[in-house]
Amino acid sequence: MDVKPRLSIEELKRLERNEKNADRARRLRIVILAIEGWTAPAIGMAVGLSRRICQRWVYRYNDLGWEGLDDRRGRKPQSPLTPEQEAAIHLRIESGPNDKDEVCSLRGKDFQRILADEFGLLRSLSAVYHLLHRLGYSYLRPRPRHRKADRAAIEAFRQQWPEKLKAIAAEHPGKRLRVYFQDESRFGQQGTTTNVWAKKGSRPSALRQTEYEYLWVLGAVCPETGHAEGLLSPQLNTKIINIFLQQFSQTIPAEEHGVMVWDGAGFHTSKQLKVPDHVTLVQLPAYSPELNPIENLWHYLKRHFWSNRAYQDYDALEEAAMAAWQRAVLDTELMKTVCAAPYLKRASSD
Incomplete structure (x- = not known):
């Protein structure tokens, strides 16, 4: 042809x-x-x-x-809402339930009532769901947000990040900056569950351990390259952080300067902290885990490797942690996806 x-x-x-x-x-x-x-x-x-x-x-x-x-399937379906009504419904959805709704989360039945009472539209439940999807909404589980989180400070960090990166680059001329995000997660016998395949209509069960042995997994990931460094420890304090920083700094090539972004935990701000010369620390705003993409790594490891299981002792935990790290975290392409930082235009600078 x-x-x-x-x-x-x-x-x-x-x-x-x-x-x-x-x-x-x-x-x-x-x-x-x-x-x-x-x-x-x-x-x-x-x-x-x-x-x-x-x-x-x-x-x-x-x-x-x-x-x-493109498809040619006749005229585009007409919306039952005027542009003004659509804007009002967007605002109503994103504002969440009010005192009159008497629920903590709006569901299809609630929107069916809202459309009838507040907009004069009578719609079947399936039509309500179709409308919500057409407006671009899905019923999602939200990320937890601390009540003390300062939204203005979080947004300011996003906006000021490019200038902060330029300032660090100016302090280290001739060096390529490589940005890593760091965090720690506790992994132990206080188990979690994750989804499993099961027959429709059934309620499957899964093993959830409730004992008390645990270890700490320390990690740092570069979203641009997917490179990650980690450390396992039975405890977490400034001494352990210093060991991690020292080991991490040895992986930074001579032509690069490492930028480590982390939260304001006490062992990250201690006066006993020893920061290597070719590493710059950047502290995130308080209560802002959404700015730290390595948080996604802990969720990934728990969902894919550490849930629905029991561990006999510390050695079993250590073996499981290392196996998951080798299987997932050493896959640089996977880490680029899991730990992507969409709010950053780039995670390095020339």
Whole structure:
């Protein structure tokens, strides 16, 4: 099949990789295969469509370009809400329940009532869920937030981060900055549970240990490179932090300067803290775990490795901690994803 040169094959492949709509991604694959010289029957076999449908999408692409791969299913459904009502519902959803709602979390039935009482719209429960999804909402479990968290200070840290990074770079000319996020997590016999596959309608059970042996896992991860350093310890104090800093500093190449971002725990601010020359410490605002992406690593390790299990003693805990670290944390590509820091434009500087 002939394909008009509207976009380069590299650009089409990039669009296919980034496309979230499965149907449109398959249509892009049809065009890409046609450009590569595949016949219509071969493309149909590859993508699971008929020869004629594959030809039709190539013709649409030739006529209209990238936009021709969109669906044409009549008029776009009309919203039951005016733009003003949509804005008001967005505000109502994001404001959360009020005293009149008498619940701690709004569910479908609550929104059904709100639409009727406050907006004069009578909708079935399924229509209410459809509306919520169309407005871009899902029912998600929130991250815990400390009641003393200072939202202004947290936002100021985000805004001031680029300038802070520039100031550190100016103090160390000729060095490439490499930013790490550091934290500690306790892992022990006070177990947790995680999801399992089970029959619909059933309530599966899982082992949860309730004994008292534990150890500390100290870690630091660079979101840009995925490089991580860790230390296991039966206790946590300034002495252990100094050992960790010393070991961490030995991994920093001579042409780089390490920036370690961590919280304000007492052993992070102690006067006995010994900071290596080629490491700069940056303290996060109080009660702001959402700014520290290594928090996601602890959740990942618990969900994938440390839950639904029992450990005989400290040695068993240590073995399990090391096995999980080797399996997951030494995978640099995985760490780039798990510990991504989206609020930072980049986690290093030239």
